[in-house]
Amino acid sequence: MAPPNAHIVKSFDDDLRALRSIIGEMGGLARSGLDRSIQSLLSFDMELAERVIADDRRIDDLEMEVEAFAISIIARRAPMAQDLREVIAALKIGALIERIGDYGKNISKRVASISDSKYRGAGSGVERMGQMVSEQVDDAMRAFLDRDPYLARAVNDQDEAIDDFYESLFQTLLGEIAEDSELTAPATHYIFIIKNLERIGDHATNIAEMVHYSATGEYLEARAKGGDATGLTLPL
Template identity: 50%
Template sequence: MSAAHTVKAFDDELDQLRALIAEMGGLAETAITDSMRALVQRDSETAIRVVQEDARIDAIEAEVERAAVQLIALRAPMADDLREVIAALKIASVVERIGDYAKNIAKRVHVIEESPTIEPLSLLPEMGRIAGEMVHNVLDAFAARDAYKAVQVCERDRAVDDFYNSIFRTLLTHMMENTHNITPATHLLFVAKNLERIGDHATNVAEMVYFAATGHHIAERQRGDDTAYMAADRAGE
């Protein structure tokens, strides 16, 4: 087999790997959008569909794993190419987890739709929009090997964190003022936590993209007030 043919075969297989990641990402983005719309509109049918379609994301992750392992075993990529293949393998796992968070949000719709509407629900769609954009942009950065765009995604994580802290405090106030708000507020808190985790995972992918593109690591991010994170983490994800 000629060297040119080998290189072309490797490039084709790498393109297929990128395409699988893009498909996964598209499904995860849709799951985030649909789960938030289902929550706001109290649409249980859409919520059920989000839960059911998560299986497709899981299936593609398995395809990525097989393709990446085969590519490494047969092509023995080095340097930049190896970093990209390893990044794709790790990113697939993270995107699958993002899909799980969207599914978790959808699972809470049937509980929320039976509860009275409380004001913090109006804050969640914007938080979800930013988290969804982070996922979209970081996958674009991976496809383009764009380190600068990856850094921009990391920078947006602060906005998601700020939303989470604001929503946490608002929900806590509602629970203290009226015991009837405890159940819906608790579920909305878990929704907010899932969105915050989606933002964190998008940032993790951005760090992988940056490393794959440059061979260097992004400096560790600084965080501000972690009170809400600690409290929610004790409650479980």
């Protein structure tokens, strides 16, 4: 006898596994792109930065594949309850991963501008924040692939530390600009970079929220966000 949660149509299980596999590939590429974008920034490696930018096209292609496949599953299988939640979650997660890839690409696009400057003050902070965000993305993808609501909740909890680190680094960069106006241009590039990292963290959190909802049918409690540092005026 089939277990209670097994699908009568085995091909439906095959469809869901294939959908998860595509999204898993997307997540791996996005995580790799993020890590390499930070590496290219810290080493001012323009060749690596250009590869990150070019490789983002593969993530875009996979996102379109996820969308088409998810819609096909809904049309062919008419899933209900948890099955429908899983397909809808996969559809939304694909879009979130595509945006993570875009933010990694945007970081690499700033490498050329920063490499022309002698300013290196934010490097260690960006490296640390990049590690935090990369680990969060990795945990979010593991939660998705394992359908683990407990790990999803842990990913959600990680976001507060990233927000706090972002705001501290933002204030440090503003202070350096205030002390030396010649740092305005390079430090502003770093401000946009850490904002990209903060947004990647937000998207990883959104992935975790979708995983939790897919697995349990319940939304995670909304977490109070810290102050939005980007509401401050840059001294340009």
